[in-house]
Amino acid sequence: MTREQCEIADENDELKIFRNKFKIPQDxxxxxxxxxxxxxxxxxxxxxxxxxxxxGQNHIDSWNTAGWYHLPVKVGNKIGKIIGAExxxxxxxxxxxxxxxxxxxxxxxxxxxxxxxxxIILLERENFPTDLYIAxxxxxxxxxxxxxxxxxxxDNRLEDVLGDDVVCILLSHVNYRTGQLxxxxxxxxxxxxxxxxxxxxxxxxxxxxxxxxxxxxxxFAVGCTYxxxxxxxxxxxxxxxxxxxxxxxxxxxxxxxxxxAPFKMSKLYEPAPNITNYLVGTxxxxxxxIIDHSVGITLDADMQAIRKKSxxxxxxxxxxxxxxxxxxxxxxxxxxxxxxxxxxYQHENAYAISNLMxxxxxxxxxxxxxxxxxxxxxxxxRFVDIWDVIGIISEVINDAEYEGFDGNCVT
Amino acid sequence: MTREQCEIADENDELKIFRNKFKIPQDxxxxxxxxxxxxxxxxxxxxxxxxxxxxGQNHIDSWNTAGWYHLPVKVGNKIGKIIGAExxxxxxxxxxxxxxxxxxxxxxxxxxxxxxxxxIILLERENFPTDLYIAxxxxxxxxxxxxxxxxxxxDNRLEDVLGDDVVCILLSHVNYRTGQLxxxxxxxxxxxxxxxxxxxxxxxxxxxxxxxxxxxxxxFAVGCTYxxxxxxxxxxxxxxxxxxxxxxxxxxxxxxxxxxAPFKMSKLYEPAPNITNYLVGTxxxxxxxIIDHSVGITLDADMQAIRKKSxxxxxxxxxxxxxxxxxxxxxxxxxxxxxxxxxxYQHENAYAISNLMxxxxxxxxxxxxxxxxxxxxxxxxRFVDIWDVIGIISEVINDAEYEGFDGNCVT
Numbered sequence: 001m002t003r004e005q006c007e008i009a010d011e012n013d014e015l016k017i018f019r020n021k022f023k024i025p026q027d028x029x030x031x032x033x034x035x036x037x038x039x040x041x042x043x044x045x046x047x048x049x050x051x052x053x054x055x056g057q058n059h060i061d062s063w064n065t066a067g068w069y070h071l072p073v074k075v076g077n078k079i080g081k082i083i084g085a086e087x088x089x090x091x092x093x094x095x096x097x098x099x100x101x102x103x104x105x106x107x108x109x110x111x112x113x114x115x116x117x118x119x120i121i122l123l124e125r126e127n128f129p130t131d132l133y134i135a136x137x138x139x140x141x142x143x144x145x146x147x148x149x150x151x152x153x154x155d156n157r158l159e160d161v162l163g164d165d166v167v168c169i170l171l172s173h174v175n176y177r178t179g180q181l182x183x184x185x186x187x188x189x190x191x192x193x194x195x196x197x198x199x200x201x202x203x204x205x206x207x208x209x210x211x212x213x214x215x216x217x218x219x220f221a222v223g224c225t226y227x228x229x230x231x232x233x234x235x236x237x238x239x240x241x242x243x244x245x246x247x248x249x250x251x252x253x254x255x256x257x258x259x260x261a262p263f264k265m266s267k268l269y270e271p272a273p274n275i276t277n278y279l280v281g282t283x284x285x286x287x288x289x290i291i292d293h294s295v296g297i298t299l300d301a302d303m304q305a306i307r308k309k310s311x312x313x314x315x316x317x318x319x320x321x322x323x324x325x326x327x328x329x330x331x332x333x334x335x336x337x338x339x340x341x342x343x344x345y346q347h348e349n350a351y352a353i354s355n356l357m358x359x360x361x362x363x364x365x366x367x368x369x370x371x372x373x374x375x376x377x378x379x380x381x382r383f384v385d386i387w388d389v390i391g392i393i394s395e396v397i398n399d400a401e402y403e404g405f406d407g408n409c410v411t
Numbered sequence: 412m413t414r415e416q417c418e419i420a421d422e423n424d425e426l427k428i429f430r431n432k433f434k435i436p437q438d439x440x441x442x443x444x445x446x447x448x449x450x451x452x453x454x455x456x457x458x459x460x461x462x463x464x465x466x467g468q469n470h471i472d473s474w475n476t477a478g479w480y481h482l483p484v485k486v487g488n489k490i491g492k493i494i495g496a497e498x499x500x501x502x503x504x505x506x507x508x509x510x511x512x513x514x515x516x517x518x519x520x521x522x523x524x525x526x527x528x529x530x531i532i533l534l535e536r537e538n539f540p541t542d543l544y545i546a547x548x549x550x551x552x553x554x555x556x557x558x559x560x561x562x563x564x565x566d567n568r569l570e571d572v573l574g575d576d577v578v579c580i581l582l583s584h585v586n587y588r589t590g591q592l593x594x595x596x597x598x599x600x601x602x603x604x605x606x607x608x609x610x611x612x613x614x615x616x617x618x619x620x621x622x623x624x625x626x627x628x629x630x631f632a633v634g635c636t637y638x639x640x641x642x643x644x645x646x647x648x649x650x651x652x653x654x655x656x657x658x659x660x661x662x663x664x665x666x667x668x669x670x671x672a673p674f675k676m677s678k679l680y681e682p683a684p685n686i687t688n689y690l691v692g693t694x695x696x697x698x699x700x701i702i703d704h705s706v707g708i709t710l711d712a713d714m715q716a717i718r719k720k721s722x723x724x725x726x727x728x729x730x731x732x733x734x735x736x737x738x739x740x741x742x743x744x745x746x747x748x749x750x751x752x753x754x755x756y757q758h759e760n761a762y763a764i765s766n767l768m769x770x771x772x773x774x775x776x777x778x779x780x781x782x783x784x785x786x787x788x789x790x791x792x793r794f795v796d797i798w799d800v801i802g803i804i805s806e807v808i809n810d811a812e813y814e815g816f817d818g819n820c821v822t
Binding site: 044055056059098128137224232257262283284285286 | 434449450454471473505507512520536541543544548549552588644661663664665667669674675676677679691778
């Protein structure tokens with residue numbers, strides 16, 4: 001393998017035109033799009049339109065004339081196409097964390113009707129912290145005597161701890177730390193076997209791994225828009241609710257925008273009879289307008305092509321790392337069916353390596369205590385980037401001195 | 412009173428320079444800033460800086476270099492100055508509705524420790540719907556057998572239904588519909604007399620009425636930034652928590668950004684020992700940056716000056732309406748100590764009048780079934796605007812034919 005062969009691979013890349021749609025930071029190789037996706041060039045134009053024209057000139061009229069009211073569902077449905085949802089099963093609202101709360105609360109409320117004795121929320125011990133925290137907070141609110149959390153891990157496997165006392169399972173499709181991809185079809189089936197719900201956290205898979213929620217008959221899903229969907233820091237998240245669950249019980253955050261007739265100003269909450277009841281407060285117009293465009297880029301690119309390139313970039317990365325940096329140990333499974341779109345490596349000096357890489361313009365990221373993550377973002381990562389990154393890592397690896405972790409890194 | 416006298420009043424207005432800081436829509440008199448505040452001209456520049464430079468060029472580095480991490484507290488503290496909070500009692504996060512949920516949940520958790528037998532959440536029946544709905548949803552989640560909502564209204568006055576079974580009172584400082592201003596000091600004292608908490612919803616008072624939460628020893632408060640704080644449609648809200656309540660119990664939405672060390676990725680939620688634990692997901696950087704600037708305008712203007720002009724505009728409005736449109740009945744109390752910054756009028760043809768006004772470029776708003784609201788926004792409303800508006804209303808009022816309400820109006 002040579003750098004010239006990487007250049008040829010880039011030349012033949014069917015996704016190569018998409019790189020032009022992003023602002024590529026100077027002197028930087030950006031392998032951290034799983035933390036914050038790069039900025040689509042058009043974002044600025046959209047923000048200017050919303051601020052200057054829609055808000056500035058047309059103000060409240062824009063709720064109707066610019067379609068502000070319909071943004072959460074319209075953009076939700078665009079994401080729905082990426083995750084294999086049916087129409088009106090996906091909506092943009094709030095953050096991933098808050099949407100997890102909605103899913104857990106709704107699942108509990110539905111099971112109260114269908115399987116009233118169940119009290120267990122099943123979590124993977126290694127799931128992203130906010131998933132664990134939100135469940136812990138909800139159980140605390142409901143009083144710990146009543147609902148309980150059960151964890152599964154390598155020693156206590158899901159199959160072994162999943163019984164008919166389980167309300168729901170909350171699990172990430174791709175683990176944030178290891179990059180492992182879980183078998184959505186198999187695990188959803190497992191859950192349904194005992195009539196438990198499954199809530200899929202798609203933060204690290206949406207926009208990078210093909211997903212078909214309808215096909216696997218998933219119950220709930222959440223995901224973020226600022227990673228592989230490139231919608232900006234802290235952009236609102238999405239929530240998916242299978243139609244069969246939409247009108248069974250209230251979701252717990254019953255705000256006026258989820259009411260069936262918000263402007264009737266009635267005194268009793270009556271949920272909208274569809275995905276709209278997962279809205280809470282007034283939608284974040286500016287950011288949702290930006291998401292609208294960013295998600296469009298991913299839709300244009302096609303998820304199969306994205307996945308194909310993601311795996312090819314990953315194969316190259318793994319091969320070159322094996323050759324040039326053998327002291328870094330691959331944590332992510334090599335098999336395609338178990339690999340997401342970022343690769344995680346373990347090294348005792350991971351934090352120092354990460355810092356030295358950054359000084360050389362290479363952005364991967366560090367996860368406490370000893371993990372380096374490198375995201376393959378096919379819309380803007382090139383094969384030559386991978387070649388160059390491995391060259392730099394192999395140079396810095398010998399310089400790496402341990403520096404204490406100061407807590408200042410970002411998801 | 413003549414139009415010339417209004418022009419002189421504008422000439423002598425100590426706040427007149429602030430109008431230049433806003434994009435004033437053409438051919439429009441905008442008396443609906445209590446629904447969506449006008450757009451500060453600088454907003455566009457700020458959005459461009461955040462998108463192009465901070466996100467586009469410096470990406471994840473901006474969490475530190477551009478101070479993204481500190482935005483929620485930094486801007487929260489700016490709002491804190493407007494509402495008389497101490498440092499680190501106010502933070503920007505999520506929506507008003509979600510922040511109400513946090514306050515109610517925290518109040519319940521604190522009372523579980525301090526007054527464990529209490530089960531009543533006290534609401535004003537005429538409060539803004541989302542306040543009612545969020546409480547209804549929380550009680551539903553906790554199971555209706557346990558916690559109960561009690562309402563107060565004209566027939567069942569607060570004093571009469573407030574007993575030692577009350578967890579907390581949730582009340583708007585200014586009622587959205589009537590424009591009535593409540594006595595924050597007196598009502599907070601009433602609540603504390605029976606050891607109940609009070610949660611103040613400041614949506615219709617922040618930025619228009621002087622507030623001193625420290626002086627009245629309020630427990631919790633929430634408020635929105637897109638009305639009198641002019642921060643854009645759906646911009647995130649703020650939450651205030653009195654320091655004495657910050658470390659007593661968990662707020663219910665325990666997301667990773669509220670953890671005491673988010674990037675340690677620990678598996679158990681441990682709340683940050685300060686207002687930061689009221690964050691949930693990743694902060695909305697773009698919108699909070701815009702709030703930062705908008706709130707600065709209000710801070711520069713001084714709340715006493717804003718209040719003084721608001722009342723003067725209101726006095727003029729009421730006087731001219733009395734003279735020229737006697738069929739419209741003032742709902743808002745006339746007394747200064749009971750008057751917020753918008754005036755509400757009742758008329759059986761309110762909806763039709765509202766529509767006809769809009770065709771003439773006058774934006775007030777309609778509230779189901781028969782209320783017209785007119786907001787005095789001293790930063791950009793002139794005395795001549797009031798003069799002109801009353802002229803237009805007196806002309807359209809005779810043309811008003813009833814048209815059925817189609818549900819398409821905006822808060």
